[in-house]
Amino acid sequence: TQLLEQSPQFLSIQEGENLTVYCNSSSVFSSLQWYRQEPGEGPVLLVTVVTGGEVKKLKRLTFQFGDARKDSSLHITAAQPGDTGLYLCAGEYGNKLVFGAGTILRVKS
Amino acid sequence: DAGITQSPRHKVTETGTPVTLRCHQTENHRYMYWYRQDPGHGLRLIHYSYGVKDTDKGEVSDGYSVSRSKTEDFLLTLESATSSQTSVYFCAISHPLLDRGDSYGYTFGSGTRLTVV
Numbered sequence: 001t002q003l004l005e006q007s008p009q010f011l012s013i014q015e016g017e018n019l020t021v022y023c024n025s026s027s028v029f030s031s032l033q034w035y036r037q038e039p040g041e042g043p044v045l046l047v048t049v050v051t052g053g054e055v056k057k058l059k060r061l062t063f064q065f066g067d068a069r070k071d072s073s074l075h076i077t078a079a080q081p082g083d084t085g086l087y088l089c090a091g092e093y094g095n096k097l098v099f100g101a102g103t104i105l106r107v108k109s
Numbered sequence: 110d111a112g113i114t115q116s117p118r119h120k121v122t123e124t125g126t127p128v129t130l131r132c133h134q135t136e137n138h139r140y141m142y143w144y145r146q147d148p149g150h151g152l153r154l155i156h157y158s159y160g161v162k163d164t165d166k167g168e169v170s171d172g173y174s175v176s177r178s179k180t181e182d183f184l185l186t187l188e189s190a191t192s193s194q195t196s197v198y199f200c201a202i203s204h205p206l207l208d209r210g211d212s213y214g215y216t217f218g219s220g221t222r223l224t225v226v
Contacts, residue, residue, distance in 0.1 A: 004151075006151075009149075030212075031212050031213075033214070033215070040219070040220070041219055041220070042199050042201075042217030042218050042219050042220055043152070043199075043217050044217070045214045045215060045216070048206060048212050048213075048214060050212050088151060088152070090152075090215075092212075092213070095140055095157075095159065095203065095213075096142070096154060096157060096167070097142075097152075097154070097201075097215060098154070098168075099144075099151035099152040099153070100151050101149055101150060101151040102151050
């Protein structure tokens, strides 16, 4: 069974602070994907990282895939209230996705 | 964007009754998935399909069955609903990423909130 451990579970920070969410596994994935989910909606894909060591930037969000393709991180710079939501990492293997438990982020103004 | 619709959006049903949830896509994507989402568990795969009449189990398939008689429709059936199946159910499709020809993205429906009383 493929498992993804995501941390922290909850994060409450002030506007302007930086934060990092971690996603770790003992399994190797063909890609690692990050999603954001709003209440009452399905997850929306933010980014897919495929190559070990890959770094992708999406405005104030930076995503990194570990060299061994077992772990990933999401770093948000200067968080804003609009970043509030549930962030999910997901590892792809054999045309399926396995998800971490998610990180609930709250950014206070 | 892949069009994906789930119905119903909300349902309340009694323990022991069968329930069918529907997922409809407007494009001919091969792979379709059913997940359930519960607090503290993220999303867990119930069943998935890799073509018409081709389906396979996920990690939490007990008590669920699926059918795919047409490319665009993927049905999830709770054969005899139990309170432990109260959850939010999401359908998803996978599709090639335009900027990453070697990888796939997943698009999710808006979910069905099912309550079993």
